[in-house]
Amino acid sequence: MKHIIKLLLLLSLGVLLATSCENVLEVDSDRFVSEENNLIDDERDAMYTMMGALTKLQLLGDRYVILGELRADLMDVTENSDAELRALSNLEADKNNSWLDAGDYYKVINHCNYMINNMDTSLMLGGRKILLSEYAQAKVIRAWTYLQLALNYGKAYYITTPILNIEDALDSYTFLQKDAILDSLIVDLEAIQYVQNPTYGNIGTFYSTELFLSARFLLADLYLWKNEYAKAASKYFELALDEYRYVTSTFTSSWASVTPPIVTPYWNYLFDKSYYGLDISAVIGYYNSTSYGDFNKSAMSLMTQTDYTIAPSANAIELFENQVYMYGPEEVATIIVPGDLRGKSGSYEYKERLADNIFQVSEKPRIIIYNGEAVYLQRDPILYLRYAEAVNQLNKPSLALAVVNYGLNRANIQTYVNPNEIDSGVPWQEFSADIFTINVGTRSRGQGNKSIVTFPSGMQSMEDSVAFVEEILAEECALESAFQGNRFHDLMRMSLHNNKYSILAEAIAKKHKTNYDAVFNKMNNPANWYLPYPDEE
Secondary structure, eight states, X not given: OHHHHHHHTTSOSSEEOOOXXXXXXXXXXXXXXXXXXXXXXXXXXXXXXXXXXXXXXXXXXXXXXXXXXXXXXXXXXXXXXXXXXXXXXXXXXXXXXXXXXXXHHHHHHHHHHHHHHHBOTTOEXXXXXXXXXXXXXXXXXXXXXXXXXXXHHSEEEEOOSOOOSHHHHTSOOEEEEHHHXXXXXXXXXXXXXXXXXXXOXXXXXXXXXXXXXXXXXXXXXXXXXXXXXXXXXXXXXXHHHHTTOOOOGGGOOEEEETTTTEEXXXXXXXXXXXXXXXXXXXXXXXXXXXXXXXXXXXXXXXXXXXXXXXXXXXXXXXXXXXXXXXXXXXXXXXXXXXXXXXXXXXXXXXXXXXXXXXXXXXXXXXXXXXXXXXXXXXXXXXXXXXXXXHHHHTTOXXXXXXXXXXXXXXXXXXXXXXXXXXXXXXXXXXXOSGGGXXXXXXXXXXXXXXXXXXXXXXOOOHHHHHHHHHHXXXXXXXXXXXXXXOHHHHHHHHHHHTTOTHHHHHHHHHHOGGGHHHHHHHHTXXXXXXXXXXXXX
């Protein structure tokens, strides 16, 4: 326990409270609540402590992207990268690497623990428990934070009470392995999953609902990590039905003209804040108005553009360029062009940002999905792709593939899904509600309406079909969410479904072509998937 003391002393002794609406996301606020005055029994105080939690969450945004992408196959370092980024990319980071510092995770957890342990959820107004929303969201934020610790380190100190003084930091805390952490989080979220998120109106340049995570989305993810596929599929479906979540054609990029080359890059528009809610449902938000306190922003725009310390890997460029865009009327493709438009003109571009937001053509690709205002945590297409991942493991590969090709609704399921895969009376397999009629296939938004994945001829066994679709889903998740923080953990989760560790090992080794065998052998061992825990010798 000697190192846990050092770790916990990094935390603020007490809980950070924003002092007014004008600085609700101000990281450096120095107002604290004392141990003697720690009951939250007022809507105003509840809101301020919740804003403090969102402020703390900002500390984890850039790390979520870097640890989730740079260790995987789609993001790489550049000539401008420092030694710590290079070590992460080369899978050689040690516990002294600043990106591995676990202290900021526990700052978030400590703040949430304070809220959970001190929120007066019995307070009623108009027949409603008026502080229950903040209490539940604190549990969701804490659960998301613990999930990051579990996936990155494979273990964590599991602390559920706030650290308010140095004596508390000397206590003994439970050290849990990944699976035990996930089990605890599932129990915690199941109890509050239907509590409505707080609604505060506008916070800086964000609408408050965009800053809060969905408990049910996170719970479904946890079920998927635990290989509880029916529970995961049911929960993803339930959320999609209740909250009108779908894959919309609004963000479909297309070729307006091949000669001269003109692309309408609508897929990229989903990262414009004005469109949040149509695709992106939850972010870590960084405001950009000095009227709300200090100017705080994510470093991702600097790292991907101005400073150019991270970039698409050669493997990522190859993946996108090896796809085929096809568009045309029924049976005939009138446009056939190499490349998925979610790549070039979507998530990266050959442009360099200069001063005064002026761009010039560059020979090197730069990631363009970040402007410093947000890191993206929950998206509707990812919900559907994880639903597909779950049902594929339930021996429903044509249902899973329909997510990629066509979109899930009554007509598409009747036309394209094997009837043997639909169980009578199980609603989460049917998508018969009218709200799903506008669903489109995820792939169509970057590859046109004729780029359909089909099962290879002669494929007979269910096992082979499931394995084929698993490959397609791993690829589609890469195309849809490249550089957004998901890739390493997507590969990890898919590898663990059937203990096929080569899924992760092969993908990451492709990035290291000159050292392929050594990287493959290293990453074919799950013990090497986790980062060194900074609290250990």
